[in-house]
Amino acid sequence: MKTSWLAGIAFALLSVSPNSGASAADAVVFGTVPIAGTAAARVGKDAGYFEKAGIGLEIANAVQFANIVADIMAGTYNFGTVSVGTAAQAIIEGLPIKIVANTYHSAGEQRLMALSSGPIKTIADLKGKRIGLGGLNNNFQAGIIAQMKEAGVDTSTVTFTLISPPDLPASLRNGVVEAAQINEPGIVGAGDKFKAVIPEPFKPFGENPCNNYVIVRTNWADRNKELVKRFLTAYNRGAELAATDKSLVVKAVMSFSEIPKETLEKMTMPGFGSDLRKESFKATVQGMYDLRFLKRIVTVDEAFWAP
């Protein structure tokens, strides 16, 4: 505990004083959830990019994206990964955060699925059914509602139930819901028992829209511009590396997750890259706003950090 106090004091001092960039290694805390989508930072760290940039990166464990925002506000995290909806809502409620990087973008690792042996074969069959979702009023729900409406399904007949993402495969298997959002590794884990009803839930928002962003607290970032830029350089290099080399992603995920190696190799990985995909951000926000999942539109200028 004493060490964490010292570390806390250390980077509290760092975050208050202007950063000269000449110190040996700047301690930076990156808070994230242990899912495959957040592997880019780990890949970059393993490749030594952060070290070379003079940054001592600590990757901290979180469980929920909303709590990551709290940690960013409290200053215990310098950077954190949050879903696009969470980022938008925080900004709408006036929390001083901004987006700096792409955590991951969709590449088929999240799907709306149903039992292969069940009665639901097409989107139209979803009418009147119970759908299990890992989060409510978010981009996933907005995406599938848009596609359901397009297929002529009256969405008022559908019941959306909130179920914690790891429990969704079990809920679908045991008939708690008739269709569910299944994220990897649940897709691999189900084998051929599940069939995708909506294989690309985020299609309405563009080609492989960005689902999750790295955020910072705005005033901290403005005071430490140089550190943030160095971090982003290293981070984006790691993201590009992750995009090209799946084996490194597998290795990174294995270091923080319990997913067995064989599953990881079969899994559909999210997409990594340094492209902020602002167009997809706009489209996602618009789609969520149209369903009143967001109170208002969040503009790109409001949301993205400009050094």
Added chain:
Amino acid sequence: MGSDVPVHGSSQKAEAPLVTGGTQRISRSRAGLTWWQRFGEPALVVLCVIGGWELLTRTGVLPAQDLPPATVIGAAFIGDIQQLRVWEALGATLASWAIGLAASIIVGIPAGLLLGSSRLSYLLFQPSLEFIRTIPSIAALPLLILLLGTRGLELAAAMTFLGAVWPIVIQTMYGVRDLDPTTMDAGRAYGLSRLQLFTRIVLPSALPYIATGLRLGAVVGLLLSVAASLIAGGKGIGFLIVNASFSGVPELVYARIVLTGIMGLGVTLTLVAIESRLLFWHASHRRAVT
């Protein structure tokens, strides 16, 4: 047994240690129980439960892919306890628990003694304390995350404190209030000073209550320490349970839950043992309720 009819006796121990068994009405001392009675039979019960689980999952009554059979969980358990990070996580949970508990003792006992000592302060604060104590500590979690962050041990320690301080304060208060007036009068008649009255009569009399409060507080505190890392992340065993869950490996999830249960069991047993050793002199313990 009949000669000792304490008016306070039955109500002092709101919670009696269960696990060490022992009878009361038939005056058999603890030494009179055979090994089988103390360990063998309970172990058999545990084995039956495990066997039942195995049967239900293997025959498909319970979905085996989501509720793995006991043997599968057992294998995962054995593999898991060889991992360093599991022990580090247990250590983090126990450390934050210890810190939170220590804080709640340091704050709670003096506060309880103070608040219980005068009728006025008792009346002033008791309703508010009872009100706050009903608010689930889990509800404070979002606020605590903002104030303390999830990175270190502080969050789990604060949760432990919030959970443990109430039983300690309230039990201490009752302990001070529940003084046998005769003993106090006798003390005064002997000319004891106020300080002596306090240390020699009030405190020892309140000790069983305080002990109960400590035990309740410790148990609740440990639960909350685990729950803190379960819901908010950080370094504790709760986070490892969530991690296994995110990884889609249910046997590991249950293996770690079993580990948490065993840890809790161990802590309870230790506390019970300490308590009976420290309070062997008190009437309530002499009645072999232990």
Added chain:
Amino acid sequence: MTRLGQAGIGIVVPVVFFSLWWVLSEGSTSPYFPPLRRTLAAFLEIWFFSRFFTDLLPSVGHFLSGLAIGVVAGVVVGTLMGLLPRFSRDVSPMTEFVRAIPTAALVPLGLILFGTGFVMETFLISLAVFFPILVSTTAGVRGVDPVYLEVARSYGLSFADRLWHVIIPAAAPQILAGCRVAIAFGLAATVIANMVASGSGLGFFIVDAQTSFRLPDMWAGLIMIGLLGYLANTAFVLVEHRLLGWHRGWRGATQAARAA
């Protein structure tokens, strides 16, 4: 001092506290600590009545059902454990083990066994309520003065009569004390069960407000939980007074009955 006078004194601290909160938070710009004024406005708007039927009533329903089931089960098993030392020895390891597992960790299990909805939530709540009642009932039954039992036996009372008219009443202070603890645990379980597998309910509302950063709503939810707990507690105190006024070990200086 009259009861009214006592109640009057008890109000002082909350009034002072709320006044302080109001004054100190009035100029607050922190998003996480909105002015009490806004929170109270949200409180009134939400619970009277926009969310009353969709979230509050179902949660209260789950809570009361879980409480009822847990209390009955706890008293039954606790009495058994108190009367039969062998049963207690054999079963304690299992009960102490399950007791040490946080409710939140048991939610997935409940989900698989019961799906989402009333049964699952009530199951988790009754489980949370069961353990404190079990422990205090066992202690209460064990602590029954053997003199009473011998007298009852020598009067030729049947076992059922002994149980109902001697043992349970003698253990009643302990049991009721355990009920007070159980209320707190049950309320916590109500919130937790809602948090991760639901679409409505008090716990869901609070977590939803928190994750959408509607902080006044979150605070309004927290206050509501506190209020529910307080009401439940007060109801229990009234029941206690009615049921236990006669109990020798309970009246007077011994508020030891509330020893939990």
